[in-house]
Amino acid sequence: MGEMLKYEDCGLKNIWLANGFSREEVEGLGPCLEIDDIDGLHRTIGQQLVDYKRRLTGAEIRFLRVEMSMSQKRLGDCLGVDEQSASLWERGKRQPTVAAERMLRLMYLEHIDRATRVTELIAQWNDADRPKEEGRQVFEETASGWRLAA
Template sequence: MTLYHFTECGLDNVWLVNGYNEIDTAYGKAYSVTAADELLREIAIQVARKPGRLTGKEFRYLRVHMRLSQAAMAKVQGVSEQNVSLWERHGKIPKANDTLLRLYFLAHASGDESVRSAFDRIMTVERLVNQKIVATSGRKGWRFKVEEAKKDDDVAKASA
C-alpha cells in the first residue's frame, strides 16, 4: 500500500491512504484528491483536536481555515500581529494561545453563529482600516465613495 504525502494542504504531517487519483502527465505524476474541501475541513478538525501543542504550520492552517488575517488573529488573541507571525514561523505558541485558537476554531467549525459573527466583525474592521472615504461637492450636495486606501496616497492637509 502506497501512502500519498498530502503536502498541498500546507502541513507536513498528512498522508492519504486513498481518496486520491494518480495521473500521468507530460510533466510527470499529478494527483487529484476526491472531495478536497471536505478533506481540508476534516484535517482542520483533527488538527484542533490533536493532543500536544500545535506546530506553527498547524496554527496557520487553522487561522487560514477560519479566513482570518494575522492582524485579525492577533486581535482575537490579544497579542501583536508580530507575535502571530513568529508563532507561525517558529512554532513556539504559548499554551493559552494554542488552547484559545482551538476553542475558537471548534466553535467556528460547529457553526456557532456568535463566534462566526464575531470573526466577521473583526474582518470587516480589518477591511475598513484600509479604506478611505472620498467626498465630492456637487450641485446636489456632497457625494461619498469608499475606496481602497494605498499606503502612498497623498493626503491634502487643510490650512487654517
Template sequence: MKRSYHYTECGLSNIYLQNGFRYKETPRGKAVSINNIDGLHTAIGLALVTTKRKLSGEEIRFLRHEMLISQSTLASLLGSTEQTVHRWERGKTNIPKPSEILLRLLYREHVSDQNGKIVKTLRKIANLEEKINDESIHFKDIDGEWQTAV
C-alpha cells in the same frame, strides 16, 4: 496495495492519505486528484484542534488559512499582535495556552453552525478594551481651578 500519498500541498508536513486520491496524466505530467478536498481540510482541522498536544507553527498557519483570516485579524481576535502570530507560525515562539485554546475554539466554531458567537464576543471585548484604553479625560479651568469636565 496502494501506497499512501504524502499530502504536503496543504502546508502540513505530517499528512498522509491512505485513499481518496488518484494519479492522472495532464499536459504538464503526472498529477494527483483528491476527492472532496474541502471535506479533507475540515477533517484535518478537526483532528488538529482535538489533539492534546501543543499545535505546531505550521498547524497554526493551516487553521488560520482554513478560517480565511489574516495574521492581523487572528491577532486581534486573540489579543495579540500580527508580528507575534507570524512568530508562532514560523515556530520562533510558542503560542501561549490561552491563545491556543481560543484558536481551537475559533476553528471549531468556523466549521460548525454557531453563527460566529465566539468571534462576536471576542470583538466586543476588543472594542471595550479600545474604549477603556482610548478614553480621554478632559479638564476645564473654572475660576482659576482645574476640574475634570463632565
C-alpha cells in the same frame, strides 16, 4: 492498502493519504494530483488538530488560520496579540499562551460547525470605535426577566 500519498500541499509535513486521491493526466501539464472532497479532508485534518492533547506546532497554527481565511493580523486581533506575535507562532519562534491556543481551537470549531458566535463576539470586544460604557446603567424587569433598559 495500495499507494500511500504524502500530502504536503496543506503545509503540514506529517499527513499521509491512504486513498481518496488519483493522478489525472492533464494536457500540457502532465500528471496532476486529484483529491476527492478536499474540503472534507482539510476539515478532518483541522478537527484532528483541535482534538490533540498536545500543543500545536507553528505549521498547525498556520493551517488552522488559513482554513479560517484569516490574516495574521485578524488572528492576532482575535487572540489579543499583534500581527508579529502571530507570525512568530507560525514560524515556531514563539508559542502562544495556553489560553490563546485554546481560543484558536474554539474559533476553528466554530468555523466548521457555525453553531457558536465566538469570533463574532471577539470582534465586537475588539471594536475600538465602541463607545465606553460609563455612567449609569439602568436595568428593568420585564415579563421575560431582567434586561438592560433601552
